[in-house]
Amino acid sequence: DFLNALHEIVPAFGASTDDLERCRLNGIVSCGDRHRHIYERAMLLVEQVKVSKGSPLVTCLLEGPSGSGKTALAATVGIDSDFPYVKIVSAETMIGLHESTKCAQIVKVFEDAYKSPLSIIILDDLERLLEYVAIGPRFSNLISQTLLVLLKRLPPKGKKLLVMGTTSEVSFLDSVGVCDAFSVTYHVPTLKTEDAKMVLQQLNVFSEDDVDAAAESLNDMPIKKLYMLIEMAAQGEHGGAAEAIYSGKQKIKIAHFYDCLQDIVRY
Amino acid sequence: DFLNALHEIVPAFGASTDDLERCRLNGIVSCGDRHRHIYERAMLLVEQVKVSKGSPLVTCLLEGPSGSGKTALAATVGIDSDFPYVKIVSAETMIGLHESTKCAQIVKVFEDAYKSPLSIIILDDLERLLEYVAIGPRFSNLISQTLLVLLKRLPPKGKKLLVMGTTSEVSFLDSVGVCDAFSVTYHVPTLKTEDAKMVLQQLNVFSEDDVDAAAESLNDMPIKKLYMLIEMAAQGEHGGAAEAIYSGKQKIKIAHFYDCLQDIVRY
Amino acid sequence: DFLNALHEIVPAFGASTDDLERCRLNGIVSCGDRHRHIYERAMLLVEQVKVSKGSPLVTCLLEGPSGSGKTALAATVGIDSDFPYVKIVSAETMIGLHESTKCAQIVKVFEDAYKSPLSIIILDDLERLLEYVAIGPRFSNLISQTLLVLLKRLPPKGKKLLVMGTTSEVSFLDSVGVCDAFSVTYHVPTLKTEDAKMVLQQLNVFSEDDVDAAAESLNDMPIKKLYMLIEMAAQGEHGGAAEAIYSGKQKIKIAHFYDCLQDIVRY
Amino acid sequence: DFLNALHEIVPAFGASTDDLERCRLNGIVSCGDRHRHIYERAMLLVEQVKVSKGSPLVTCLLEGPSGSGKTALAATVGIDSDFPYVKIVSAETMIGLHESTKCAQIVKVFEDAYKSPLSIIILDDLERLLEYVAIGPRFSNLISQTLLVLLKRLPPKGKKLLVMGTTSEVSFLDSVGVCDAFSVTYHVPTLKTEDAKMVLQQLNVFSEDDVDAAAESLNDMPIKKLYMLIEMAAQGEHGGAAEAIYSGKQKIKIAHFYDCLQDIVRY
Amino acid sequence: DFLNALHEIVPAFGASTDDLERCRLNGIVSCGDRHRHIYERAMLLVEQVKVSKGSPLVTCLLEGPSGSGKTALAATVGIDSDFPYVKIVSAETMIGLHESTKCAQIVKVFEDAYKSPLSIIILDDLERLLEYVAIGPRFSNLISQTLLVLLKRLPPKGKKLLVMGTTSEVSFLDSVGVCDAFSVTYHVPTLKTEDAKMVLQQLNVFSEDDVDAAAESLNDMPIKKLYMLIEMAAQGEHGGAAEAIYSGKQKIKIAHFYDCLQDIVRY
Amino acid sequence: DFLNALHEIVPAFGASTDDLERCRLNGIVSCGDRHRHIYERAMLLVEQVKVSKGSPLVTCLLEGPSGSGKTALAATVGIDSDFPYVKIVSAETMIGLHESTKCAQIVKVFEDAYKSPLSIIILDDLERLLEYVAIGPRFSNLISQTLLVLLKRLPPKGKKLLVMGTTSEVSFLDSVGVCDAFSVTYHVPTLKTEDAKMVLQQLNVFSEDDVDAAAESLNDMPIKKLYMLIEMAAQGEHGGAAEAIYSGKQKIKIAHFYDCLQDIVRY
């Protein structure tokens, strides 16, 4: 199954898995059918790239609301592939650089990938790479032109490349034509009540009686926000409760949990 | 209680408390439930950051009308935490600098924080840091992209960081996606009549008969403006009355107080 | 009274009064209650700044139609205060400079003021300092951000500062948030018929019979335009009449006065 | 009368009259009451500036449709004044210069004027100086800010200055606030039928029978276009007729005149 | 008549006629009354400039749909004048230059013209010189300001200049005020059915029976496109027919002609 | 027929056919009448350019949806012509360059072409060369002006040039006037059901029974996407099936094919 799959494949690649591991700080838990489906399909693309003759370049976009698990998913695919070159391109390492410098760095990653027989490039948080802001809207056309070309440019003969992008601003990407530049697009959703329940059961911080009520209130919550919420609630109303809760000695009080939920959700 | 809490914790941190103290020139008085609630919750976040393993980065936004006490509140949390690194980032020290220089200075503050096991960074007056002006609207996209990345970038292993932002332009921050980049948001309100009354009683510049009438006229007044108004009224109609009033020998005449209120409120 | 007040206080300050005097080329005459009220209130703010402990920075905006007497009024307050540092910041001395140079000069004036125990800074014609033009609208965001910060930044301990601004584009200032950055705002109006009459009587250029008719036609005239109009009319229909009229030997013919009024008023 | 007036005053000024003379290539003919009225009023302003004590700076704008005679009128006032410094500022001598260089040259003209006891500056074709184009609209804000300041800045003590501007884009000037910066504005109109007739009679190129018909078709024609039209018509249908017509041997055929009118008027 | 006129005048001018000849690659054929009328009127302007005293500068705009023959017409007038200086200013020789360099080159052409007693300048494809594009719209304001000034600036005493412009974007030129800057404007139309027939008869590539049908389908075709269409059709359905058709041995098949027309006309 | 035609002509040109061959990675298969028609017409233009005297420059635009086969078509025409100079201009070799550098490179290609008696230039993906993005919209006006001029500029005497452009953003090209700058435009469509069936039969990856059903679901699919889809489906539901399918041992399961179609089509 999904979770097992993660551990069956032993990666052996040059790129540091550390960078990729930091993308899933809370690990990977089972959280529903859609997440599993996307993982499986992405792994098929990994295989397609490996064996294909006609399509040396495959591109795949993961889009979904903020915190839905896109980056962790893409990192997991990167880790689970046995490709010698796996690289994540993120705005975090390019803060404050001029757009032309960012372009050069992105192009460099592609040029490096072209030297490896099998490569994966993760373009994380595309809207941030594009310096997108909704007002205007503004964004870097230099970078978007660069990506539009790179997403169609074939690697040299004999080289294969899988590009995975992530974004929580799919309609923006669409309007600049970057969506269409990807061969396939998968929507990574927030958690439904039953997904949330599955996660809560694995975390084991509520008394059995409260799990259902808690999960009910978590419909449509992104998985990343769920983790933040649980940590807040675990402090307890007056602080100091975290250790007892994580060690299982105590459970989160459902009333306090609701309070924290209020603080974290904006209407 | 709230006021006591302020003095129970003895801060012991490297950053100069002087900068933080200047952010609450008129001290901290009791001014209602909401202000107290926010203070308590923020102190819980301080604790969460300290003990958490899963969330080394917590971010919290204080938003509310101009003068409602956001900066003083954030400074107080900074002072009352026992964190070794507490730093306020403000437009005041960056007047006239180019946006890229501002970016560099902001990044520097974060890099410094990453070196301390426990840090607090206060991003004061975010709309000013972003060089926001409603016409257009215009703002620095360079700085907003920088903040969007910094608010999500994890500190190195073993380091913990609490970021507190303040703003009186929450809808602008929302439209550039900076709001969503914060884990929690608290609304800091103006004073209601009963809050204003509580403050006036502590200041003791009205005769007992006038306090109610004065407080009535102060509904929805931000606390900072209330202090300015009292000072104006304390001069008296023809000047020269301030000393007598502050020493308690005289009281503010309610009629003159109303006059000053007229000057200070715009319709 | 108002006019007496101007001469009762003997100024003794380092700044050149010459600059300030040139701001009221036609002197100061009695021209109605509102002008007097504003003068008195502004003088109270001067005193507040002097004696206050809690508000080392007070800011006050004079807004009103073009030519209504704002600059003359602010200059008069500056002259009549006994503050050692009084400085007018005007676009006239910064023609054609780059916005960043203008910023630097404005910041310099504030830094200088911070060295004096008691200071007044007049920001004259704020829309001109901000390089405002209605089409677009366009303006210097660099300068507006600088002013927004300077209008809130506290002077160093022990120093006191009163900032007075003038503008005839209050709605623009409002839309960039500069209005709200001032503690108090006063509206300086055009002259009503009775105010105009008061001025005409002091000027004594009409025959007694014509003063009422002339004043009647001057409803809503700004005081500066009134002076220009009187000068035009004083030339007479064929020129050469000015000397006779100013020396009192002759009076302005009301018909010619109406003609000139036609030329000067745009519909 | 108007035309006589032009020759009664003998100018004696340092500035080259040549530049000014070239502004009225077709001389000055009588062309109606409004043109005469404006000339007379402008000459009164010349006198006012000379004798006034209270208004060392007078500014006057001539606005009207393209070709209505604004520049010729302003040049004539400059020539007929007896001022030692008369200078025309025109876009013709600043083609292709950067806006800041243009600003510097304009400021230089004002600085020079400040050295003369009595000066006239003609700002010709203000929309061209401001690099105005209707699309957008676009224009140089640097130059417009410079003019806005220069039009209000007083010359040094003892110096007097009359500034005359011309424009055919008064509504644009209005929208950037330059109109309001002038003390007086005069509208220079196109020719009415009777004005056109007066001009045609002086030119004497039609047979007596045709003058009325020709004038009738010229209602609302600017005087400059009228001159161009007459020249076109004077060539005759097959060319070669011009000399005969100007020498008076032949007259313009009214039918051919109508043909030319068709070509020159756009609907 | 029109075609004869072209050869009656023997040009004798310094400028290379080669440049001008290349502007009419397909020669000049009779193509209807309007084209002839414009030619004749333009030649009259040539004469007017030569003999006139009052208008040393005449400017004339040829506007009309793309390919209607404007450039060929202007070049023909240039060739047929006997002016010593005839120069065509075209975007072709300024590809990729910065707008200020383009300005300098345009100004240079005018300065050179000012040295010749009689000059013609052709400003070909004004929208291209102005770097116009409909989206936005965008264009070079630097160049448009330069042209606006040059089109009104008088040549030095004793020099005469005729400026002819061509454009297929007359409404754009209108909106930037360049149209009004020309003294006269002529509309160069597409061909009407009878004009097209006249041209086809001169080309003699259809059988007599087909000429009418072919001409009928060519209503509103610009002359330049007509030439392209004939060349396409002359290849024949399967290629190889061109020589036979131009030598007169074969005629174009009307059915294939209709096919080509389909390809060339966009709906 | 169409496919035969491709091999009948033996190309003999200086430009590397390698670049052109890479433009049709999946070869050229028969895919319907429209594609064949365009190929034949384009080859006629090749001939026209060769034999024509009157039109040394012919320009032709291939427009159609993304992936419809435009580039492969243009490359094929280039390969099948016997022209000594055939060059493809593509954004791929100009990533991140400044627009002026791109211009210079494009101009260089044209200058080189002008040296060869017969040349073909392919301007591939014009919207990418123009740095077009729909938001705004934004694009490089410098490059669009350059292309507008180059598409009309005649090669030197005796040289002939065919320019072929490709684009999937025809309405954008239209709005910047680049469409009209081409002599002929052909629309390259997606595949209709019967076209898709023809392609599937040639690929032979479905069992005979499934071909019709598969083709039915492929109505309006661009040929490039069809190839990607077949490769995805060929992996099989659990991977590992590709080899068996391409070697003909196995067929694609229609159910899995539908699944893949879901992933690839966006609604």
Ligand SMILES: Nc1ncnc2c1ncn2[C@@H]1O[C@H](COP(=O)(O)OP(=O)(O)OP(=O)(O)O)[C@@H](O)[C@H]1O
């Ligand atoms: N099955 C899972 N899939 C994805 N993430 C998971 C899963 N199980 C646990 N997680 C955790 O959930 C978090 C998902 O956060 P992640 O940063 O991937 O979200 P995101 O969609 O990329 O957010 P953003 O929109 O802010 O970029 C990670 O901390 C990860 O460890």
Ligand SMILES: Nc1ncnc2c1ncn2[C@@H]1O[C@H](COP(=O)(O)OP(=O)(O)OP(=O)(O)O)[C@@H](O)[C@H]1O
């Ligand atoms: N309980 C309180 N909470 C906050 N401020 C208080 C309190 N009691 C007194 N004050 C005083 O009220 C003032 C609040 O001003 P502060 O600058 O914090 O407001 P602000 O919301 O940050 O304003 P701005 O929107 O202009 O940035 C300070 O002078 C502070 O000393």
Ligand SMILES: Nc1ncnc2c1ncn2[C@@H]1O[C@H](COP(=O)(O)OP(=O)(O)OP(=O)(O)O)[C@@H](O)[C@H]1O
């Ligand atoms: N009581 C008065 N108050 C103000 N101005 C007066 C008074 N009496 C006379 N004046 C004269 O009226 C004129 C007012 O002009 P001033 O430049 O102050 O107007 P303003 O409102 O600043 O104009 P602007 O909008 O153009 O800046 C001055 O010449 C001043 O000498």
Ligand SMILES: Nc1ncnc2c1ncn2[C@@H]1O[C@H](COP(=O)(O)OP(=O)(O)OP(=O)(O)O)[C@@H](O)[C@H]1O
């Ligand atoms: N009474 C007159 N007033 C003005 N111009 C006259 C008069 N009589 C003759 N003219 C001639 O009419 C022409 C007026 O042209 P002028 O350049 O002054 O018009 P303008 O309004 O400045 O045009 P533009 O709007 O193009 O700047 C000049 O050639 C001038 O010699």
Ligand SMILES: Nc1ncnc2c1ncn2[C@@H]1O[C@H](COP(=O)(O)OP(=O)(O)OP(=O)(O)O)[C@@H](O)[C@H]1O
């Ligand atoms: N009587 C004529 N008038 C104009 N052009 C003619 C005439 N007879 C033949 N031609 C030919 O028609 C073509 C007209 O093309 P030309 O370039 O002048 O059109 P244009 O209107 O300038 O086009 P564009 O709008 O593209 O600039 C030329 O090749 C010219 O040789």
Ligand SMILES: Nc1ncnc2c1ncn2[C@@H]1O[C@H](COP(=O)(O)OP(=O)(O)OP(=O)(O)O)[C@@H](O)[C@H]1O
């Ligand atoms: N008859 C054909 N015509 C065109 N392409 C074909 C044909 N047969 C097979 N192909 C293949 O189809 C693909 C067409 O892709 P191509 O890149 O030409 O499309 P495109 O329209 O240029 O796409 P884009 O809009 O992305 O630029 C190529 O891989 C080509 O080998």
Ligand SMILES: [Mg+2]
């Ligand atoms: Mg992510």
Ligand SMILES: [Mg+2]
């Ligand atoms: Mg604050």
Ligand SMILES: [Mg+2]
């Ligand atoms: Mg003023």
Ligand SMILES: [Mg+2]
């Ligand atoms: Mg003029």
Ligand SMILES: [Mg+2]
């Ligand atoms: Mg042309």
Ligand SMILES: [Mg+2]
């Ligand atoms: Mg393509």
